[in-house]
Amino acid sequence: MADYHEEGLSLEAKNFSRALKSLKEEVEAIDWYHQRVDASDNQQLAAIMAHNRDEEIEHACMALEWLRRNMPEWDEAMRTFLFTSGDITTLEEEMESGESASGGNSDLGIGKL
Numbered sequence: 835m836a837d838y839h840e841e842g843l844s845l846e847a848k849n850f851s852r853a854l855k856s857l858k859e860e861v862e863a864i865d866w867y868h869q870r871v872d873a874s875d876n877q878q879l880a881a882i883m884a885h886n887r888d889e890e891i892e893h894a895c896m897a898l899e900w901l902r903r904n905m906p907e908w909d910e911a912m913r914t915f916l917f918t919s920g921d922i923t924t925l926e927e928e929m930e931s932g933e934s935a936s937g938g939n940s941d942l943g944i945g946k947l
Contacts, residue, residue, distance in 0.1 A: 850905065853897050860894035863887075 838851060867887030874880040901908040914929050915922065 850901070853900050853904075857894055857897040857901070860890050860897060863890040864894065 838848070843851075864887055867883050867890060870883045871880045871887060874883065898908075898912070902912050903909070915925055918925055920928070
């Protein structure tokens with residue numbers, strides 16, 4: 835890959851770059867397929883393209899999981915923002931203050947054991 839922004843990168847940095855580029859490509863493919871599904875006037879063709887879009891979503895999720903497992907900053911951000919409820923823009927503040935997205939503390943509703 836000749837499109838690195840810096841020279842002398844470690845193998846780890848190159849792998850992060852590969853994962854991020856792959857993620858970008860998968861997300862772009864999801865967008866293209868989704869637009870085609872929405873614009874298609876043929877149900878069977880739309881179903882095929884929806885299937886292809888959903889495959890690309892799986893690939894994007896695999897890349898995200900690799901990033902989560904290999905870069906602590908991704909893990910921390912995903913644990914803060916994914917699979918939550920409430921206002922996405924205030925989740926970080928709530929987590930830092932010890933509140934949950936639902937307004938209570940972060941004890942998962944089970945109290946002290």
